[in-house]
Structures are given as structure tokens and as C-alpha cells.
Amino acid sequence: MLKCREFAGAADRMLEGDMRLRERLAMRLHWLHCHICRRYLRQLRQLLRSVPFMHGPASDEEVAQVMQHLHRQEKSL
């Protein structure tokens, strides 16, 4: 039976689908018995879905700066 430490150490790899069947079954068995690891896995999944949004959109000023630079480069070509 896996320990919580082992489950948490491999959880992100499991979410990536980067795990052999035997190891996946051991993870599943632990998951069934441990409510804390179920919470950890659920929240880790939520976190990884959130990461693409973490930097947020650029400001008007940042966008204007990029576009001005592009137009200057375009004119100089």
C-alpha cells in the first residue's frame, strides 16, 4: 500500500498520464482509502488548470508598446 508521501510525489505525473498500469492501480487503491490525498489530487488538478491564466492579460500600455515597436520596425524595413 502506498504512503501519502508517495501518492503526493507521483500525483502530478498521474495527471499527465505518465504512469504505468501497475503504478496507476496502486495510486487508485490509495486514493480510495485516503480522503486527504483525494483532496490533494482534486486541488492539484484545479491548480494545473489555473496555471495558464496566472500571468493575466497585458495592460493597454504594454500592448501599445509592443504594437508601436512593430510599426517602427515595419517602417524601417
Add this chain to the structure above:
Amino acid sequence: MTTDNGPEENAAWLAQLKGGDQAAFSALVRRHHRALIALARAMVGENDAEEMVQRAWLKAYGAVASFEGRASLRTWLSRIVINEGRMWLRKQGREVSLESLPETVDPLAARFDQRGLWSAPPAPWHSDSPEGLLMTAQLADCLERLLTGMPGNQRALLEMRDTDGLPFDEICNLLGLSASNARVLLHRARARLFGLVDHYQETGEC
């Protein structure tokens, strides 16, 4: 983990973008610029990141008409930034050197007792949407500090895999990392991020 597709799911918007529409390109910049800056910082450091991303935008501007949609726009843009970064480092006689693994401790290690059971279990989180979890104003500064303080190799993996959605094998090739080292680095980066969000969710502070 995949990157959301955002407005590029909209065929009409994509057609405008590929046709050279300025407003569509501005929308593209607005949506992805900060993430690309973060990726560049992980590769070349704070000082050169802005200029490198400007070069990448110029390349993207010239090439967007031929974007084929095989990957998401974020992934396509990230590849341009990574190529620019590699050229940038090569010109300066530097290499993309992210193989080193000086840190030996798993950031989660302190949360378990000697038997391997949780001694500091994660708190229940309260957030309704993926956007909401990491985008609160209070958390933004803490997140920035965490990323800035993260070893470059961990940060690069986190940005490329989880923010930009690049395939794992491609990242290993780009960074010259073995798959086993890359897995360790990515796990540690995610564990640090998890720790930050968990602490914030529990205490409202970070």
C-alpha cells in the same frame, strides 16, 4: 496540462489575425504577452526578457499569416520565444543551461511525518473558476515573488509545460534535459506553487 485556446477558437477572429488585422493582433498581444515575458525571464533573465519578447512578436507578426493551427497560438508563440531565446544566448556566448539540480529537497517533504502520512494536510480551497484561483490581486504579488525566487530550471519547466502547454518531450529536447530530471524539476515547481496557494487559501496571506 493544456493551454486554453481562447479567442483563437473563433474562426472569424483567426481569419482576421492571419489577414493582418491590427486589432486582432493587439488582442493576441494582450492575451499572451505577460506569459511570454515570464517564459523569457526563465530563459535569459529579467534584464533581457522584454527585448527578446519584442523580437519574438516581430517574428510572429511576420509569420502569423502562415499559422496552421496544429498547436494552440500560445504554444506557437512560446516556440518562437524559445527559439529567439536560444539565439540570444548563443550570440552572447551563453548556453541554455538548466540541467543542474542543486536543490535536493522536495518542497512537499515537510508536510509528511516519518511514516509518510500527512502531518500538514492541504486545506480545503475555495475557488469557482480556474481564472479565479491564481488571479486575485493579493496573490499576484506573492506569485511573482515565488516565480522570481524559483530556480531557473524549475521555472522554465513550469512555464513551458503548464503555462504554455508545450509537449514534455519537446521541452526536454529544447532544454537539453533528461526526462527523469525534467519530471523532478516540474514536480518541485508544482509543489512550490501548490504550497503557496494552499497557504493563501488557508490564511488569506502569503
